[in-house]
Amino acid sequence: MLDEMPSRRGFLGRLGLLSFGGVAAVLPRRAHGGSPARASDSSAEWDLSWIRTIERAKNVAVFDMPSIMDGLILDTATRYLDNCDAVYAAKSGAIAVLNIRTQAVGLALEDSMWRKYALGAQYNVKDPVTDQPAERNRYRTVPA
Numbered sequence: 001m002l003d004e005m006p007s008r009r010g011f012l013g014r015l016g017l018l019s020f021g022g023v024a025a026v027l028p029r030r031a032h033g034g035s036p037a038r039a040s041d042s043s044a045e046w047d048l049s050w051i052r053t054i055e056r057a058k059n060v061a062v063f064d065m066p067s068i069m070d071g072l073i074l075d076t077a078t079r080y081l082d083n084c085d086a087v088y089a090a091k092s093g094a095i096a097v098l099n100i101r102t103q104a105v106g107l108a109l110e111d112s113m114w115r116k117y118a119l120g121a122q123y124n125v126k127d128p129v130t131d132q133p134a135e136r137n138r139y140r141t142v143p144a
Helices: 008-017 020-025 049-056 069-088 111-116 119-123
Strands: 059-067 094-103
Touching: 049 094, 059 069, 069 094, 111 119
Parallel strands: 059 094
Antiparallel strands: none
16 A cells, blocks of 8 residues: 555546636626626526535545645645545545635646746746746646
8 A cells, every 4th residue: 555656646636626717717707896796687606516516525625825835735635635545445535625825826827827927937936857947837737
């Protein structure tokens, strides 16, 4: 059991369920006055399906990410999920909720945004191959 690699791929798959894009989908649209826009008809509703997924989970932990911290919080969340699987069985039903905010928002952005806004230099993240400021989000992919 100790010789097995942590299931980081599994974590990233589960992370997709609660990704930044999913959270952004439930944020209110802003009206011209800066307050949340109101729906004019009753058919428009908030997409809260991700909350129902969390409610059905057997084990849930929230990981707060105010800064990138070299992706440490992703490793911590991965360990939580792997430990739940080890203790409660391979399909523990555990979910890690990532509260990506402030200086950690770059973790949720695609490579094109890292290049366009030079986020590697801004966040002081170096590409491990070139030792230069990263031009891609090295935390979004799992090394093979």
